[in-house]
Amino acid sequence: MNLNLRKAIIHNVSGNxxxxxxxxxxxxxxxxxxxxxxxxxxxxxxxxxxxDSQEQQMLLETLEESLQQQPQQ
Known part of the structure; x- marks a missing residue:
């Protein structure tokens, strides 16, 4: 991903x-x-x-569980 795109996206939502x-x-x-x-x-x-590591772990667990529930395509 272009670094300028990343900066633009962050700029657009900063302060929201x-x-x-x-x-x-x-x-x-x-x-x-x-x-x-x-x-x-x-x-x-x-x-x-x-x-923090606990929040990262919670995200990973949620993603793993959610992806396992998705129908195989």
């Missing part, structure tokens, strides 16, 4: 409230457009870099 961040995430997921995936990836990266 929790509700605004939630709306951004929900809109990106519900829209289902491929172009929103980099933005979600940057948000995940920011979370991961700032999460």
């Amino acid at each position: 409230s929790q509700e605004e961040l939630k709306d951004t995430i929900v809109d990106a997921i519900q829209g289902g457009e491929e172009k929103t995936l980099p933005g979600l990836g940057v948000l995940l990266e920011v979370f991961w870099q700032n999460a």
Whole structure:
């Protein structure tokens, strides 16, 4: 991913409230457009870099369980 894209995404959501961040995430997921995936990836990266090991573990467990429930394609 281009570093400028990463910076632009962070700049666009910096200072957003929790509700605004939630709306951004929900809109990106519900829209289902491929172009929103980099933005979600940057948000995940920011979370991961700032999460403690317990929060990271909780994310990994949630992802693992959720992915196991997805239908195989």
